[in-house]
Amino acid sequence: MARSKARVYTCCALMLLCVVAVIVCIAVLVRRKCPGDTFSSAAVAADSGRCSQIARDILQKGGSAVDGAIAALLCTSVINPQSMGLGGGSIFTVMDSSGKVKIINSRETVPGKFKSDLLKSCPKTFQFMSGGTLTAQDLASYNVTVTDAWAFPLGEYQMYIPPPPAGGIILSFILNVMKGYNLNPASLVGQQKTLAYHRLVEAFKFANGLKKHIRDPRFSSEEMARKFTEDSFAKHIQSLISSDKTHDPQYYNITPYLDSMGTTHVSVLAEDGSAVSVTSTINHIFGSKVVSPRTGVILNNQLYDFCGRVDNIFPGEQPPSSMAPAVLKSQSKTLVIGSTGGSMITTGIISALMNHLWFGKSLKEAIAAPVVFVDSQNAVKFEPGFDKNVIEALKALGHKHESAKYFFNVVNAVEKKDGCICAVSDARKLGEAAGY
Secondary structure, X not given: OHHHHHHHHHHHHHHHHHHHHHHHHHHHHHHHOOOOOOEOOOEEEOOOHHHHHHHXXXXXXXXXXXXXXXXXXXXXXXXXXXXXXXXXXXXXXXXXXXXXXXXXXXXXXXXXXXXXXOHHHOOOOOOOOOOOOOOHHHHHXXXXXXXXXXXXXXXXXXXXXXXXXXXXXXXXXXXXXXXXXXXXXXXXXXXXXXXXXXXHHHHHHHHHHHHHHOOOOOOOOHHHXXXXXXXXXXXXXXXHOOXXXXXXXXXXXXXXXXXXXXXXXXXXXXXXXXXXXEEXXXXXXXXXXXXXOOOOOEOOOHXXXXXXXXXXXXXXXXXXXXXXXXXXXXXXXXXXXXXXXXXXXXXXXXHHHHHXXXXXXXXXXXXXXXXXXXXXXXXXXXXOOOOHHHHHHHHHOOOOEOOOOOOOOEEEEXXXXXXXXXXXXXXXXXXXXXXX
């Protein structure tokens, strides 16, 4: 009897070893299926190849997704000091390995004392208002905030975004409007393409009208901001979008404001499934153009973001921002995405998501696709290479067309699906992703 039991135990052990061996073999084979331009474990997409590589090395050495993101940001502050640095602020969208998502907001705040006529002296150009009033007490009393992410459904995904005063709410609003049109690859054919982009431009115009309502929730109502993410509100806006014409600025309830530019973005996906989407900025190129003589830190000109958007500001208030670092999660896929470019941030992310999720383009193709940008005066601007037939058709519908000297939209994204990781750093900034 004892020998019989021993044989049974031995057989069971051998069977268990066989099952483990089969599982290991399958895992190895699955990893080998990944194309040569993808990764099997983790990846980083930053503005430069060197910064992506440094962050990748941190992950390989056991660092977390947050560690990798911070390493990439510090690297970027050295390689691209005109975009971000210790003198600026950041917004992190962080997903842990269990799928929980938090927002870490380290954006700047209004000093305790500021000039009473500050908003009246808002510049017409990108020069910083010298003579700042920041004190050591302002720095001592500053606190980083950690909050839950806002989430909304987007097809098979849950999309996680930072709440106001970040730009995630504008991102969700436009995507909610556009998903109601059931876009697909056929939407890029003939008149359907013109209609799709006409509706997108109209959605951007309505978004411009909403921006004045997006403020630091500690100093304004959060209820109205939440309304902008609801499907019912998106359907209402759809009912206001005419298929055959555009309208005067008053139709969209536009309050003219000043566009901004700059920033850097890093997307990280770690081996354990955790992810970080982080956007950081000193606002305009080289920020305030003032350098601390003792530390060498370039100071930001973040208060500029209040210009044209509000009538008054409060000590401790964070300025409104276009930054919208996002994480999209489904049962089998993860997409970490964000953009730089000030007012063009939303433009870049939406263009990439529409082209990738709805129009069927690869992530690399979607990010590279030329964008259409609607500025704060509702002028429509097209990136070089945009379909000329669509441009002429939109002009015929009454859209005001203006040329733009520069397009600052730069999207960096990491996506995992089917066990393989694709990472793309936007070629517009000569970026390069890294992974293993």
